[in-house]
Amino acid sequence: MFLVGLSGGIASGKSSVVQVFRDLGCAVIDADVIAHQVVKPGYPAYYRIVKAFGHEILQENGEINRQALGSIIFHQSEKRKLLNAITHPEIRYRYVILDIPLLFETRTMLRFMKHTVVVYCDPQTQLSRLMHRNGLSREEAEERIAAQLSLEEKRQLARHILDNSGEWEVTRRQTLHLHSQLEDSLDFLPLRLGLFAGFLGIIYLFSRHLLL
Template sequence: MFLVGLTGGIASGKSSVIQVFQQLGCAVIDVDIIARHVVQPGYPAHRRIVEAFGREVLLENGEINRKILGDLIFKEPKQRQLLNSITHPEIQKEMVKETFKYFLRGYRYVILDIPLLFETKKLLKYMKHTVVVYCDRDTQLARLMQRNNLSREDAEARIRAQLPLTEKIHLARHVLDNSGEWSATRRQVLLLHAELERSLEYLPLRLGVLAGLAALTSLLYLLSRYLLPQP
């Protein structure tokens, strides 16, 4: 098994691309879902967020008000860094657990949906392939304004808070251009999936695990043969 890091930018269409991979039966770990999970009431990250940002970031039921917290961190880079320092370690723990489950189920590759893949760089060394979902800035701005009902100024501020897509495409091994018709984007996803499925890059880890199991089996046999009492 090998890991594929998939990223993009706000309103670039990454979620739609992920849906296509899921429809194809691919193993996908959605960091957004994990991120929502680890900040639920009762979890360590939830407590630390309240301590750092105050109870004004909570809804009446005690859950995090994502809009209020999102507005705060997009306008204050230091606050964004603080939130990341709280949530990222917890998110990564859950990602490791989910990845191991897919490995045991025999998947050839696992897609990790990581919005800040190139910004944090912490997980890059584990990725055999990196993919960025790209769209031109005008398209990104228009989609974001429409999707989130934002003013042009607020939308531009949110885009500026992220590493520009024009930089990400130079860092990624694969680029899925989502600037035009969705049918064209979907064809790109299908071609990439076919390429990853044909790859033999999953073999080293699989063979390594099999070799390890074989060695362990031999060791257990020797222990039972020479160290345990014989009838």
């Protein structure tokens, strides 16, 4: 199994591409979902994490302070291994997609990815789609787009590009072709995803808070 980092820009069509991968039966890990669910009070991992790392990582409301936990695991390899052991899910797929909108902005997770994919569309199409989708003025839409790394820059950094500038069926065929390439790839690695389930959401939340 290997990891595929999927990114894009606001209104580039990434969510639609993700749905194609889901429909194909691919495992897709959504950073937004992980960030809000994996360490919530009431989940088994929550109690194990508190027991392992102590109550000093908790906020006043009882939830885990992601910044405090992140500070520990990113500076102590043995603590990362411990968190990995706590949150390790038994997942076995040919490849797993990590849906990370700010993958190229933070670059923290790039070293873990065997493949990187960006959902691209030309600047005018992106602007038009965002204005229509969110009911924004041109100025408001441009400000939101400017808050992220440009799609052209992401395009230069990615290994695979899915061009969603035109008809959706063309993009869908590109996605199916990429899926076939990844399925036929020999890039198997004995990776476990517990580490990502435990702290991918931490990285994502921090980066999103800082950049948006």
